[in-house]
Amino acid sequence: MVLGAVDAQAIPEKNLFVPKPTRQSQPFWDGCRAHRLTLQRCTDCRQFRHYPRPRCPRCLSKSVEWSDVSGNGHIYTFTVIHRPPLQEMISPYVVAQIALVEGVRMMSQVVDVQPDAVHIDMPVSVSFVDTDFGISIPVFRPGHHSDEG
């Protein structure tokens, strides 16, 4: 096996692969399974962080809690994929960096919208793709969840 090669389960019809949670990331994926977007938050300096890591990148504290977030954000940048990594996948689809209102960014896909209509700064909110593998994967769709949500 080549260093860094990943033996990943693909879900070609969704243009997704199944992630393998680690001990560190398990609470994130547990949240996704329950359709909640939950992030690490430093209890010392209150900074949210994503992707999960052992210490706060701002103050280096190890004191952390998992905290549900709104799921709202906007598109920081995106790209429309026309040549997927696996031939069986169905293109085009939209991959994007989402800037969450809580101040962190994450990678995802933007769904329920024509690729031509996607633009930077577009408001989006999280939705979850359930898979047959015990994992639900966060994606984003246009519009924000209301505060009463």
Added chain:
Amino acid sequence: MGLRRKVAIVGIGETQVGALPDKTCMELYTDAAVLAMEDAGIERDEIDGLLSCYTWTDGNLRHHVRLAEALGLPPRKYTATMLQGGAGPTAALIEAAAAVEAGLCDVVLVAAGDNMLSGWPSRDEAVKFMGTSDRGHVFEFEGIYSIPMPGYFGLLAQRYMHEHNVTSEQLASVAVTMREHASRNPNAYMREPITVDDVLNSKMIATPLHILDCAVIADGAGAYIVTTAERAKRCRRDPVFLLGAGQAYGYYHIADIPNITDSLARVSAEDALREARVARGDVDFAAIYDCFTPTVLLVLEGLGFAKEGQAGAFVAEGNLRLGGSLPTNTHGGLLSMGHPGLSANVFHITEAVRQLRGDCGERQVANCEVALVHGIAGLESMHATAILGN
């Protein structure tokens, strides 16, 4: 850093770059290594330092020891496998210089080879690998969204084009220039000239990148030999001195980039230019890692050769061509000479050495005295800049 004019590159080697299905990766590696020794006039047994720049198709963590074995060269004093991705060859130059200057060894062979074109069972396997590998960490939160390699750079490019008035035509002009340069390089893979329209009409891979905005996958290897300024006096050719160097590292995931359009090249270049005591206007030739067309624009701005948002116009106006204000990648770069995997940055170095020696023939930069070489790894997260002079 204090390396200015202390060490020199005294030999270079380069295989043909292109479709080489009959050559194994190790054969490419050793061919380049032997060519470098011959060029330097250095015997195999004088080499006491060895740096391998690893390989995608044939790598393992102790590749340097495998390479030493294949060359019949016991790694005597100082040896390692660089894991700096595409920046390996430039990072290796800094490593080799530091080791020689510190007295750990006297003569270092640096080699970089790969064969992504022929080394995988099929093109689909290669594309799958590049979309799912080395992303063992990135994969869990980013790769799961099925992002081919160009997709990551499409994300960077799209933001850059949003913040500044950069056009697809300007991206394409990078590719056109690289192809024009490769047409004068017999070792390059793709040599037929192309136009901006050819690029824009080529297959879209991940917006805004068409296939001709992307490096061309190939097979090939290069090598160079570094030694002390003193030892360099007894080599076959005039030495090419290291004047200054710098490196910069940032994030791992794209989500952690504070500002996508602020290239870390800015940091590595500041250190390199300061140590070299060279002003940007003194640079006669640049060799910039060109995995994708927008990368060149972002790096030109980071290096300070174009103002923020202006690199597209800078390239479209012809400044990277021979006779322009900053001849760049006269060998054709990754975009046209070829991108074997982890070795391509070595060709920036061999071309810089050739330019400084005056060996480039019809692609020679007149009065070439100072060259800047820049390597990039990961998702533009690792940068290495070296300034060379004759």
